[in-house]
Every structure is written in structure tokens, then in C-alpha cells.
Amino acid sequence: MTIPNVIRITDDLISAHGLKPDEYQRILDLIGREPTFTELGIFSAMWNEHCSYKSSKRWLRTLPTSGPRVIQGPGENAGIVDIGDGQCVVFKMESHNHPSYIEPYQGAATGVGGILRDVFTMGARPIAAMNALRFGAPDHPKTKHLVAGVVAGIGGYGNSFGVPTVGGEVNFDARYNGNILVNAFAAGLANTDAIFYSKAEGVGLPVVYLGAKTGRDGVGGATMASAEFDADIDEKRPTVQVGDPFTEKCLLEACLELMKTGAVIAIQDMGAAGLTCSAVEMGAKGDLGIELDLDHVPVREERMSAYEMMLSESQERMLMVLRPDKRGEAEAIFRKWGLDFAVVGKTTDDLRFRILHLGEEVANLPIKELGDEAPEYDRPWIVPAAPAPLGAVPQTNAADALLKLIGSPDLSSRRWVWEQYDTLIQGNSLQIPGGDAGVVRVEDHPTKALAFSSDVTPRYCEADPFEGGKQAVAECWRNLTATGAEPLAATDNLNFGNPERPEIMGQFVRAVQGVGEACEALGFPIVSGNVSLYNETLGQGILPTPTIGGVGLIPDWSRMAKIAFAGEGLTVLLLGGPDGWGTHLGQSVYLRDIHGRVEGPPPPVNLDAERRTGDFVRGLIRAGRTTSVHDCSDGGLAVALAEMAMASGIGATIAEPGDATAEAFFGEDQGRYIVAVASDMRDAVVAEARKAGVSAHVLGVTGGTDLKLGEARAVPVSELKAVHEGWFPAFMDG
Amino acid sequence: MTMKAAIIQLPGLNRDRDMITALTKISGHAPHLVWQTETALPDVDLIVIPGGFSYGDYLRCGAIGARMPVMRAVAEKAAQGVMVMGVCNGFQILLEAGLLPGALMRNASLKFVCREVKLSVENANTAFTRSYQPGQIIRCPVAHHDGNYFADDATLERIEGEGQVVFRYTEDTNPNGSMNDIAGIVSESGNVLGLMPHPENLIEAAHGGDDGRALFESVLGKAA
Numbered sequence: 001m002t003i004p005n006v007i008r009i010t011d012d013l014i015s016a017h018g019l020k021p022d023e024y025q026r027i028l029d030l031i032g033r034e035p036t037f038t039e040l041g042i043f044s045a046m047w048n049e050h051c052s053y054k055s056s057k058r059w060l061r062t063l064p065t066s067g068p069r070v071i072q073g074p075g076e077n078a079g080i081v082d083i084g085d086g087q088c089v090v091f092k093m094e095s096h097n098h099p100s101y102i103e104p105y106q107g108a109a110t111g112v113g114g115i116l117r118d119v120f121t122m123g124a125r126p127i128a129a130m131n132a133l134r135f136g137a138p139d140h141p142k143t144k145h146l147v148a149g150v151v152a153g154i155g156g157y158g159n160s161f162g163v164p165t166v167g168g169e170v171n172f173d174a175r176y177n178g179n180i181l182v183n184a185f186a187a188g189l190a191n192t193d194a195i196f197y198s199k200a201e202g203v204g205l206p207v208v209y210l211g212a213k214t215g216r217d218g219v220g221g222a223t224m225a226s227a228e229f230d231a232d233i234d235e236k237r238p239t240v241q242v243g244d245p246f247t248e249k250c251l252l253e254a255c256l257e258l259m260k261t262g263a264v265i266a267i268q269d270m271g272a273a274g275l276t277c278s279a280v281e282m283g284a285k286g287d288l289g290i291e292l293d294l295d296h297v298p299v300r301e302e303r304m305s306a307y308e309m310m311l312s313e314s315q316e317r318m319l320m321v322l323r324p325d326k327r328g329e330a331e332a333i334f335r336k337w338g339l340d341f342a343v344v345g346k347t348t349d350d351l352r353f354r355i356l357h358l359g360e361e362v363a364n365l366p367i368k369e370l371g372d373e374a375p376e377y378d379r380p381w382i383v384p385a386a387p388a389p390l391g392a393v394p395q396t397n398a399a400d401a402l403l404k405l406i407g408s409p410d411l412s413s414r415r416w417v418w419e420q421y422d423t424l425i426q427g428n429s430l431q432i433p434g435g436d437a438g439v440v441r442v443e444d445h446p447t448k449a450l451a452f453s454s455d456v457t458p459r460y461c462e463a464d465p466f467e468g469g470k471q472a473v474a475e476c477w478r479n480l481t482a483t484g485a486e487p488l489a490a491t492d493n494l495n496f497g498n499p500e501r502p503e504i505m506g507q508f509v510r511a512v513q514g515v516g517e518a519c520e521a522l523g524f525p526i527v528s529g530n531v532s533l534y535n536e537t538l539g540q541g542i543l544p545t546p547t548i549g550g551v552g553l554i555p556d557w558s559r560m561a562k563i564a565f566a567g568e569g570l571t572v573l574l575l576g577g578p579d580g581w582g583t584h585l586g587q588s589v590y591l592r593d594i595h596g597r598v599e600g601p602p603p604p605v606n607l608d609a610e611r612r613t614g615d616f617v618r619g620l621i622r623a624g625r626t627t628s629v630h631d632c633s634d635g636g637l638a639v640a641l642a643e644m645a646m647a648s649g650i651g652a653t654i655a656e657p658g659d660a661t662a663e664a665f666f667g668e669d670q671g672r673y674i675v676a677v678a679s680d681m682r683d684a685v686v687a688e689a690r691k692a693g694v695s696a697h698v699l700g701v702t703g704g705t706d707l708k709l710g711e712a713r714a715v716p717v718s719e720l721k722a723v724h725e726g727w728f729p730a731f732m733d734g
Numbered sequence: 735m736t737m738k739a740a741i742i743q744l745p746g747l748n749r750d751r752d753m754i755t756a757l758t759k760i761s762g763h764a765p766h767l768v769w770q771t772e773t774a775l776p777d778v779d780l781i782v783i784p785g786g787f788s789y790g791d792y793l794r795c796g797a798i799g800a801r802m803p804v805m806r807a808v809a810e811k812a813a814q815g816v817m818v819m820g821v822c823n824g825f826q827i828l829l830e831a832g833l834l835p836g837a838l839m840r841n842a843s844l845k846f847v848c849r850e851v852k853l854s855v856e857n858a859n860t861a862f863t864r865s866y867q868p869g870q871i872i873r874c875p876v877a878h879h880d881g882n883y884f885a886d887d888a889t890l891e892r893i894e895g896e897g898q899v900v901f902r903y904t905e906d907t908n909p910n911g912s913m914n915d916i917a918g919i920v921s922e923s924g925n926v927l928g929l930m931p932h933p934e935n936l937i938e939a940a941h942g943g944d945d946g947r948a949l950f951e952s953v954l955g956k957a958a
Contacts, residue, residue: 155846159877160787162748246746246790253745336769337745422848422877424935427752441940557940 005306005362007037017044023375030369038306038355038362042370045273045311046280049533052374055499056531059512067525069488076197077118077269079527080190081489083553087442088195089450090124091187093132093493093549095532099240100182104149108182109157109243113315115186116161117269120252121318123196123259124188127426128440129158131168131184132454132493132547133417136177138409138731143172146180147417148732153243154184155420160245161252164429165421166438167452169547172409173459178537183493185454185549189442196259198268198278200286200321200347205265207279207290207345210334211251211317213300214275217241218313247316247339254337255318261333263326270317276310278319279345280353284371289348294357298340306357321347381505387463390586390600398665398712401594402638403723405666408593411635412727434647435563436482436631439554449557451485453550457634458543460602463587465507465544469514470605474670476550477522478631481614482673484560484621485552490519492529492548497541499533507544508533515546521607522614524550561621561629564648568703570628570676572652573685574637576613579695581657582636582667589634590666603670609694610671616694617673620685628676637699638665638709640674645707645717646724654700656710665709676702737954739765739780742808744799747786747823749932756934757782760950770802775811780953783808785822785877785932795838795880796826805831817861817953818926822878825918825928834921834928835893836885841878842911848877851907853917853931857897860920862927865948865955872945874931876909881930883912883919893919901929 007013014024017040027035027043035043049055065073071088072080078092096111108131116126131154136143147170158165163186218241258264266286268278275292283290294309304312322330322343334341348354353370355363405411414433423432430449431439437453455476461468473490480487492515497504519526535542554560585591586600620626628648632640645651657664677685682698689696706714739757741750750767757765766776775781788799799805805827812818812833820828828834841847853874855866866872885893890913893899901918908915910930918929933946 152845159846159848159879160746160748160790162786244790246787246792249748249787250745419849420846422846424848424875424877424932425749425752427755427935427941430940 005036005038009034009040017041018048019044023047026375030373031365036362038310039365041307041311042276042363042365045276046370047374050272051277053531054375055377055379055533056494056508057376058378059509062512063516063526064520065525065527067489067523070525070527071192073527074529077121079489079491080122080195081527081551082192083448085445086192088190088192089187089551090119090122090190091185091491091551092118092528093183093185093491093547094118094530095493095495096182096184097179097495097532097535100150101180103240104146105153105156106240106242108150108153110241110315111182111184112154112157113243113245113248114271115184116163116248117271119186119188120255121196121267121269122190123194124190125256126163126186126188127428128187128438128452129163129165129185130438130452130454130549131165131182133168133170134176134181134545135172136180137174138172140174140177144732150182151417151420157243157245159422161249162425164423164425164440165418166423166429166440167433167454169454170414170417173543175543178540179535179542181495181542181545183547185491187452187551194259196264196267198266198282198285200266200282200288202265203288203347203349205347206322206324206327206343207292207347208320208322209297209317209340209342209344210320211339212244212247212314213298213340214309214312215300215314216304216308216312219308219311241313241315243315250337250339251316251318254334254339257333258330261326261329263323263330265321265323267318267320270319272313274312274314274317280367280370282319282321283347283353283367289350289352289367290345291348291354292345292356294355296342296344298342306355306362310355379499379505380502381509382502384465384503384506384510387601393585393591393595393662395662396594398638398661398709399715401590401666402642402709403715405589405593405635405639406642406720407723407727409727410589411639413725414728415725416728416732430557430560431483431562436479437485439483439557439560441557447556447558449554449560451480451483451552451554453479454547455479456545456547458545459587459598461511461544461546463602465510466514467602467604468544469511469546470518470607471602471670472546472548473515473518473522473524474605474607474610475633476548477524478614480550480552481618482561482629482631483554484618485554486618487522487524487550487552489525489527490548490550492526492546494529495532495535495542495545495547497536504541511544511546518605518607522611559622559624561627563630563644564628565644565650565652565676565702566628568650569679570702571679571682572654572699572702573675573677574697574699575617575673575675575689575694576609577669577672577695580697581664582669583663584667584669585663588636588666588668590636590662603668605670612692613671613673613694616689616692617675620675625681625685626675626677630674632672632674634668636666636668642707642720644674646721649717650702651704651706651717652700652702653708654710661710737761737763738778739782740768740776740778741765742768742781742783742804744770744788744802746788746790747784749785749822749934752934753782753784756937756950760937760947761954768804770804772804773807775807778816780817780819781808781811783820783824783827785824788823788827796823796830799827800830809833812926815925819862819953820928821932821934822930825930826880828926828928833926834919835889836883838880839882839884840880841882846879847909849909850875851903851909851931852905853901854904856902857900860900860924862920862949862953863900865952871904873936873943874933874946875935876931878930881910881912883916885913890914896922898922900927
């Protein structure tokens with residue numbers, strides 16, 4: 001059954017397309033007549049929150065996006081950063097939250113597929129992937145099913161495509177019970193003189209459709225649900241697309257082969273709103289019109305209407321403007337890979353977006369206005385209330401608390417997850433998940449490597465979105481630094497609730513301000529990103545979750561640090577943070593998981609100290625003075641020490657802090673690293689740190705098979721490991 | 735004499751680049767690349783079918799790849815005694831092509847698994863393993879969804895009896911439920927090897943070890 005183009009435009013239909021009355025009026029003013037049904041679909045696709053960023057744009061503009069190494073900031077398929085030697089890293093993070101909740105396997109799989117396409121559209125071969133996942137409470141009836149499906153979907157797509165998954169996050173909180181988060185990151189490597197953009201150039205040139213065929217899957221996504229439509233359609237298709245990693249792998253190889261021929265003038269992947277969004281973007285950016293004849297679009301279902309073709313979100317498709325003299329060569333490449341190649345239109349000089357179907361013009365719209373004149377809102381927002389100060393916190397036996405924390409849902413090993421991902425393919429993985437950052441060497445370069453980390457602490461953001469935003473950036477920067485990498489730039493994936501509620505908008509605004517301040521102070525610009533709003537069920541929003549995905553450069557990976565203690569008899573130092581032991585328990589995991597209290601302000605981030613400390617630690621690593629470095633984050637010092645011990649199988653004896661052992665061992669003060677150095681280097685390192693304005697504190701010494709925290713009983717590293725590795729498999733198999 | 739190798743390329747294979755790198759680094763020569771539609775192979779001493787997901791593994795793993803034109807040429811070369819090695823999806827393809835006995839089923843866990851395992855070299859008298867010591871235990875990564883080796887009793891008895899089991903998972907690291915912990919086997923004539931683990935991902939310091947290197951040195955040395 002097809003949908004005719006002549007459907008009466010009613011108020012219900014307009015509202016079912018997610019368009020507000022004033023937005024519809026804007027359409028009428030723009031085109032001077034009532035839109036056709038197809039045109040209404042096109043407007044709804046271009047002007048929805050996901051594509052237009054209408055609630056967030058105003059605030060995204062405040063983020064620092066440039067820097068000496070930035071080749072391309074936000075606004076393209078992905079951000080691009082120079083890594084020297086004529087090479088660049090191309091990366092972005094994007095959410096696939098709503099689909100992953102509805103259909104976890106395919107939702108997550110197509111999230112991975114979409115972000116990989118964003119990267120290779122620009123001419124880069126994907127070299128690393130990460131995934132930041134947030135699920136509901138472990139005991140929520142849907143959680144296990146969602147975890148199993150999302151993890152299998154990410155693996156199913158990424159493993160088959162052939163990209164190593166080198167990092168990510170998995171967390172649980174009841175606030176995600178109705179809205180899980182699946183944020184997928186991908187990075188690729190390209191030559192700086194062979195980057196491909198979406199901006200079309202030249203009039204009368206062929207617009208070519210590449211890749212898989214178009215079906216009805218994903219038609220309309222979130223904006224489509226009209227009564228008339230339901231009544232008229234025989235079969236209800238799920239709005240979640242189905243991924244085909246095999247076709248994506250073929251598309252990658254075909255595109256990279258094609259790009260080498262010089263045939264590509266502009267190229268854009270078909271993501272959200274498929275053909276509509278990609279065509280409008282290419283034309284509008286190049287100040288050109290686009291004319292598409294849908295009769296030439298490869299389809300896999302019969303009698304598809306113009307509306308369906310324009311709004312289909314079928315996966316693994318690309319649109320390209322081709323140099324006409326290269327057509328034969330280009331087509332042969334796609335035929336070799338078994339992919340569709342069809343000339344579906346041409347560029348024009350009239351700045352119109354014209355759609356022909358069955359000999360009829362079904363849409364004729366001004367192309368610039370579809371994108372540029374999208375509504376933009378300055379939504380009302382209120383400053384979130386400051387959290388009340390934290391009252392007294394009881395002390396606990398440090399050994400017992402440590403064992404409980406490292407075997408808890410949030411701090412236990414994620415091995416169950418990442419062993420389902422291919423972490424080794426391509427043969428360049430230097431550090432796989434389980435450390436501070438994933439590290440991948442740069443192929444064909446003798447010494448260079450790239451580090452990747454994804455971070456945010458949503459409970460901090462909930463308590464204080466500004467400090468939480470700062471902390472997300474600082475922790476990412478710190479994790480990269482802990483490997484010895486120079487943090488280059490970041491991508492942000494901003495997940496929030498309903499922006500039409502001033503308190504949610506307030507969280508968004510303050511978090512973006514915090515992210516911006518930290519990026520500015522750390523010289524860590526945001527070069528790409530994605531906003532996911534309306535993550536809300538029955539009036540309950542998710543924890544504000546501005547995920548930061550960062551990339552760092554290691555000039556010589558033979559001088560790189562890992563979290564494992566490198567040997568016995570090393571001095572364990574705490575660098576950065578307050579002078580001496582930790583102090584801050586507000587919003588800590590200890591407070592939440594040991595005492596059942598979610599209270600107080602999150603730990604503040606001192607950005608100057610952060611930078612000083614990070615630069616100092618990086619200097620130690622690059623001078624070859626340490627290879628054992630770990631940042632202190634969730635769970636504080638004790639958990640970080642335990643992770644270093646478990647990664648190496650080597651124990652450590654740590655001094656007794658005296659009073660306030662909970663603060664000392666479990667405080668989550670920011671800007672801190674644990675560094676193990678040869679004992680004869682200890683005094684020099686401490687002196688240099690203090691001279692550089694970095695607090696330095698001798699914690700103890702490595703050795704033996706137990707971890708001994710002050711006067712608490714010694715815990716065998718084997719016991720730590722058993723507890724740490726135990727929770728996830730027991731949860732999933734239980 | 736220079737060792738000559740060819741790598742079979744089927745759409746969906748994705749560890750071909752890893753294999754090209756390993757062969758090039760260890761032999762000093764880049765292998766020939768042979769597309770699936772070729773009906774003749776260059777004159778080589780070693781043919782490698784790398785890992786991946788040929789045709790998406792949407793049918794039985796390796797089933798479509800095994801029926802592509804190039805595989806007839808591979809079978810002819812194998813019959814002539816040319817060495818053939820299939821890794822992971824390549825192993826699955828060799829089984830589907832009937833060049834090795836048995837089958838690979840879905841992992842017992844029903845999940846994809848990527849981790850390091852321990853292998854014992856069960857037969858160090860093959861062209862692929864002669865640089866290892868008999869019984870030597872090596873590290874090697876695996877990354878697969880369908881590596882659970884199965885064969886009927888008679889086949890199992892035969893391949894065990896003839897020394898065709900070349901690599902066995904050991905130290906309780908069998909990641910997939912394979913019968914007799916079988917990780918890799920050779921053909922009766924000894925010139926066709928199939929294995930699930932990825933020696934090409936453990937050949938240099940950057941990989942954190944080079945236990946996989948001796949396999950390439952064995953097979954490349956043999957032809958030299």
C-alpha cells in the first residue's frame with residue numbers, strides 16, 4: 001500500500017509530524033502555499049530536534065571548537081584533527097538511545113553503523129570504536145535483556161565490520177530504567193590532503209546513490225505517527241532500522257577505493273532522515289539546488305511512495321556528487337563490491353530542492369531555508385539549586401568497603417562486556433578496555449599512537465551540572481594523559497531530558513557551560529558531537545549525561561603508561577589534588593553504595609591544577625620515568641590502587657592515613673593520579689612535582705601478593721580479582 | 735628462493751589486512767591479493783584465507799565463500815600439495831569446501847568471544863608448526879562467534895590418531911566448547927591447516943608477544 005502525495009494537511013497531521021503551529025506557519029510563510037504531504041514530511045525531518053538542534057544550537061555555539069590542530073570542527077559528518085606527518089584523525093560520538101530501548105540489538109548495531117559511516121564518509125578508515133552505555137537499575141526487569149541485546153548488537157556490527165572496540169563505559173542507575181543511553185564513538189585515520197566533505201560543487205553534475213537499497217524501515221522515525229497514516233497502511237513497520245554490517249564493510253572498501261579515483265566531488269552518508277537530510281545538506285552547503293528523480297532510487301520494496309523514500313532510514317547508504325567523466329570507473333567499483341550505484345538526480349543553480357516521482361513533481365522547496373531557516377529556540381531555563389552540604393559520614397573498615405565497591409554493579413570488571421567485542425582486529429591495539437584509555441598505534445608509523453577515552457559522571461551532573469560538565473571533560477583529559485598522550489580534542493554527546501521543562505533546560509545550559517569552561521582551560525576543543533533530548537519517561541528524566549569522547553596523541557608508544565604496577569619495590573605516589581590524602585565524599589560511590597546516601601556537592605575541579613598536574617605526569621611518562629599510571633576517579637584512591645594491583649598481580653602496602661580513612665581511601669577529589677616510580681627516583685620526583693605546583697604524597701610501596709590499606713587487613717590480590725570479575729557474569733547468567 | 739604467498743579476498747573478510755601485514759613483516763614480501771572471482775591462482779607456495787565475516791556469515795559461516803569460483807582453484811592447488819592456511823573464517827571456509835574434516839558450530843556460550851587463550855602444539859612435525867617444540871604451550875588471541883569444533887566419532891578418532899590435531903586449547907582456556915579442545919587441524923596430507931585462533935595478531939612487541947610468529951616462520955621457511 002502506498003501513501004498518495006495528495007493527503008489533506010490537517011492540524012492533527014501537522015502535530016503528528018512534530019511541528020508546532022508556529023513552525024507550520026513559518027513553513028507557509030516560506031513557501032507561500034500549503035505544502036504537499038511529501039513536503040510536510042521533509043520539513044518535519046529537517047526541523048525536528050534531532051536534525052535541527054533547535055533547542056541546543058544557541059548553547060552549542062558557546063563551546064570552544066578551534067585550535068591549532070583542528071582541521072574541521074562541528075558541522076560536518078565528523079571532526080578532524082591534525083596528528084602530523086600528513087595524517088589526521090576523524091572522529092565523532094553519536095547517540096542511538098531511543099531505538100536501543102525499543103530493540104536493543106538492532107538499535108545499538110545501527111548506532112555503531114551510523115557513526116562508522118560518519119567517519120568513512122570523510123575518507124577515513126575507521127581504526128577504533130568506543131561505546132558509552134547507561135542502563136537502568138540491575139534489578140529492573142528490563143535491564144538484563146537490554147544489556148544482553150545492546151552488547152551483542154554492538155559486537156555484532158563492529159566485529160563484522162572489522163573495527164576494534166577499545167574503550168567505553170557501562171553504568172547502571174534507576175534513572176535510566178525507562179531510557180537507556182547508547183552513545184557510540186568512532187575514529188578513523190585519513191590523509192590531510194584526501195579529506196572528503198559534503199559540500200556540493202558544480203551545476204548539472206550527477207547525484208549518485210550508493211550502497212544498500214531503500215526500504216520502508218525507519219520511515220519518519222520519531223516524527224511519524226498519524227492516525228490517517230496508520231489507518232491507510234497495511235503493515236506496521238518498526239521504526240527501528242535493521243543493520244547489515246556486511247554491506248557496510250563493502251561500502252567502506254568501495255568508498256575508499258572510489259575516493260582514490262578522484263571521482264568524488266562531495267559525499268554524505270544517509271543517516272537520520274536519509275535521502276532528505278543528505279541531499280539538502282549537500283545542496284545547501286554548496287549553495288546549489290538538488291533535483292532528485294525517485295524513479296531511479298534502488299528500492300527493496302514495491303510501490304514505495306515519495307514520502308516513504310524521502311524519509312526512509314534504511315542503513316548503509318550514501319549520496320555523492322560525481323565527476324561525470326569518472327562514472328564508468330566509479331560504477332565498476334560498486335558493482336565489484338555488489339552494491340547499488342544509481343544516478344538519481346543532479347545539482348542545479350536554482351537553490352530549489354525538487355523531487356520527481358512517477359513523472360510528477362511532489363516537492364519543490366527552497367533548499368537553503370530547509371536547513372538554515374529551521375526554528376531556533378532560546379528555551380527558558382532555571383539555574384539548578386545548589387546541593388546541600390554533606391553531613392558527617394561514618395567511617396568503615398577500608399578492606400570491607402573496598403571489596404564491596406570493586407564487586408559492585410558500577411565498579412566491577414566489564415570483561416563480560418568487552419570480551420564480546422573484537423578488541424584486537426587490525427593488529428594495532430596497544431591498550432584494550434580495562435585501563436584508563438584505549439590505545440591504538442598509527443599504522444605504518446614507527447612510533448605514533450592514538451589514545452581514546454569516553455567519560456562522564458552523571459551523578460555529579462545531577463547534583464551540579466556545571467561542575468559535572470567540567471568534570472566529564474577533565475576526567476577524559478586525565479584518562480588520556482594517564483597513558484602519556486597529549487589530549488588533542490573531544491566530541492560531546494549530550495544526553496538530557498525534555499528541554500521544554502526549564503529545570504531540564506537549566507541542566508543542559510549549565511552542563512554545556514561547564515564543558516565549555518573545561519575545554520577552554522585545558523586546550524581541548526569540541527570538534528564534533530550530538531545532542532539527544534527528550535530522554536524521559538512519565539515525566540522522569542534521565543540523569544544529565546554529557547558524555548565526552550576524547551582523542552590523544554602519543555608520539556612514541558614505547559614510552560607509554562598502563563595502569564598495572566610495573567614491578568615490585570616501586571614507590572607509589574599520589575600526584576595532584578589536595579595536599580595529602582583525599583577529602584571529598586560528596587556524591588561519591590562510597591557514600592552511595594556503602595551508606596546508601598546520594599548527597600552533597602560533587603567534587604569540584606580546579607582546572608589550573610588539573611592542567612599543571614596532567615602536564616607534569618605526562619612529562620614523567622615521556623621521560624621514561626614511569627610506566628605505571630592510573631587516574632583516581634569513581635571509588636577514589638582505594639579502588640584505583642586495587643585496579644593497579646589486579647592488572648599486574650602485584651600487591652602494595654599503603655600508609656595509614658590516621659583519621660578520616662573513608663575520605664582518604666574513598667574520597668573522589670579530582671585531578672589526581674597514582675604513579676609508581678623506582679624508589680631511587682622518589683625524592684626527585686616529589687621535589688620536582690612540588691616545584692611545579694603539583695601536590696605529591698608518598699603512599700607506599702609495591703610488592704607481595706596482598707593489597708594493604710593502612711591498618712586495614714591485607715586483602716590478597718587474587719581475592720580482589722575474584723570479587724571484581726565476579727559480579728557481571730553472575731548478574732547476566734543469574 | 736623467495737617465498738610467495740597469496741591471500742584470498744572475499745567480501746566481508748576483515749582480517750585480511752592483519753594477515754597481509756604479518757606475511758609482509760615476516761617474509762619481507764607482500765602477498766598477492768586474489769579476488770573471489772578469479773579462477774586461477776598465481777604460482778605461489780602458500781595460500782591464506784584470512785578471518786572475518788565473508789558474506790556477513792548470514793548463511794552458515796563460510797558456506798557462501800566456499801562456493802565462490804576462487805575456491806575451486808584453491809582446492810586444485812591444495813591437491814597439488816601447495817600449502818593452504820585458513821584462519822577463523824578461513825578455517826570455516828576450508829571446512830565448508832571439504833578441504834578439512836569436521837564442522838565449526840556456534841560457541842557454547844552463544845556469544846562472540848575475543849580473548850587470549852593458551853594453545854599446546856600437539857604436532858610439531860607439520861610444515862606449519864616445525865618451528866615450535868612438541869608440546870610447547872603458546873599464547874594466542876581468539877575472536878569468533880562460531881569456533882566450536884565438532885566431528886563425528888569416527889572422524890575424531892581418525893584425526894586424533896593421525897596427528898592431524900595440531901593445536902589444542904589448554905590450561906582450561908577452551909573458549910568455545912570445541913570437542914577435545916581442538917583449536918587447529920591439518921589435512922591428512924598435511925598441507926592444509928585450519929585454525930580458529932589468530933597468530934597474525936601476536937607477532938611483535940606491539941602485540942605484547944610474538945608467540946604466533948613461529949607459525950609463519952615455519953611455513954615461510956619451508957618454502958625458502
